[in-house]
Amino acid sequence: MAEKLQKVLVEPRIRLNHGRGFSFGPGKAELLEFIDCTGSISGAAKAMGMSYMRAWSIVKSLDRDFAEPLVLKTRGGRVRGGATLSETGRRVVSLYREMEKASQTATREAGEKLNELLKARAK
Amino acid sequence: MAEKLQKVLVEPRIRLNHGRGFSFGPGKAELLEFIDCTGSISGAAKAMGMSYMRAWSIVKSLDRDFAEPLVLKTRGGRVRGGATLSETGRRVVSLYREMEKASQTATREAGEKLNELLKARAK
Numbered sequence: 001m002a003e004k005l006q007k008v009l010v011e012p013r014i015r016l017n018h019g020r021g022f023s024f025g026p027g028k029a030e031l032l033e034f035i036d037c038t039g040s041i042s043g044a045a046k047a048m049g050m051s052y053m054r055a056w057s058i059v060k061s062l063d064r065d066f067a068e069p070l071v072l073k074t075r076g077g078r079v080r081g082g083a084t085l086s087e088t089g090r091r092v093v094s095l096y097r098e099m100e101k102a103s104q105t106a107t108r109e110a111g112e113k114l115n116e117l118l119k120a121r122a123k
Numbered sequence: 124m125a126e127k128l129q130k131v132l133v134e135p136r137i138r139l140n141h142g143r144g145f146s147f148g149p150g151k152a153e154l155l156e157f158i159d160c161t162g163s164i165s166g167a168a169k170a171m172g173m174s175y176m177r178a179w180s181i182v183k184s185l186d187r188d189f190a191e192p193l194v195l196k197t198r199g200g201r202v203r204g205g206a207t208l209s210e211t212g213r214r215v216v217s218l219y220r221e222m223e224k225a226s227q228t229a230t231r232e233a234g235e236k237l238n239e240l241l242k243a244r245a246k
Contacts, residue, residue, distance in 0.1 A: 008145065012226050013136045016237065022131065024237075067242050088240055095237045099230040103135050106229035107222040114139065114147075114218045117211055119190050 008118060010111040012103035014096065022065050029096045031058055032089055035071055040082045059083075066092070131241060133234040135226035137219065145188050152219045154181055155212055158194055163205045182206075189215070 015025035034044035045055035059071045070089030074082040085093070138148035157167035168178035182194045193212030197205040208216070 008139045008141045010222070011138045011140055012222075013138065014226075014230060015134045015136065016131045016234065017134055018131045018241075022241070065242060066240055068240070092237060092240060095233045095240075099133070099233045099237075102229040102233065103137075103226040106225040107137060110218045110222045110225065111139065114215060114222075117189055117191070117215060117218075118141075118145070119188060 008111070008115045010104065010107050012100060012107060014099045014103060024065070024092075024096070028058060028062065029093055031055060032062075032070060032085060032093050035059075035083050036085045036090070036093070039074075039084065041071070044083075131234070131238045133227065133230050135223060135230060137222045137226060147188070147215075147219070151181060151185065152216055154178060155185075155193060155208060155216050158182075158206050159208045159213070159216070162197075162207065164194070167206075 013026055015023060017023050031044055031048060034047045035041060038044050038047055041055050041059060042052050045052045048055070062070045066088065068088040069086055070092055071083050072086050072089075074084050136149055138146060140146050154167055154171060157170045158164060161167050161170055164178050164182060165175050168175045171178070185193050189211065191211040192209055193215055194206050195209050195212075197207050
């Protein structure tokens with residue numbers, strides 16, 4: 001029985017840069033998604049295996065870069081309080097993921113041609 | 124006089140993966156281009172600030188991954204001999220750069236929307 005060949009996975013990593021001052025890529029997008037999902041900066045930091053201070057400083061840098069805050073602090077019983085994404089925060093994540101998908105679609109054809117140049121690999 | 128605002132640069136980095144065994148991204152594409160440009164693996168290594176051994180081992184890994192060699196050794200008077208890209212090598216680089224361009228085009232619209240959410244920045 002012939003084994004099915006597994007195709008190479010094309011992974012576009014989108015990064016937005018502005019000189020040295022600004023950069024937004026997969027790490028920040030993921031942090032925002034985890035804040036949305038866990039309801040706090042500390043929860044997101046834990047989920048991503050980074051320190052609270054590091055997550056907090058990334059959120060601070062986003063406040064400097066974007067015209068409106070992406071993360072809103074919510075009051076509550078949690079240690080260090082909770083956090084949620086603002087409408088702008090959700091829009092930023094959504095535009096970023098849209099760019100990834102558009103890139104995946106746009107690179108598919110050349111990716112398949114490149115795949116054909118590789119040695120056949122068993123799954 | 125109003126200063127012109129500089130737009131954020133969208134940089135898609137395309138990486139092709141296959142489990143743990145295979146990865147092709149910007150570094151390998153650049154190495155191939157430098158081999159083409161300098162006419163040798165050692166010249167490419169020097170241009171990229173990497174050791175000859177490292178460049179050589181990357182070329183070896185490409186030989187394992189692709190059905191045909193991407194780099195051809197040429198005989199000549201140079202220390203360690205010269206090298207040139209095979210037709211397949213040129214095609215791989217060209218497909219890779221094509222994927223980058225396609226990704227840039229495909230992400231432009233969402234990138235501009237994201238740009239509008241940033242604080243205005245002087246050039």
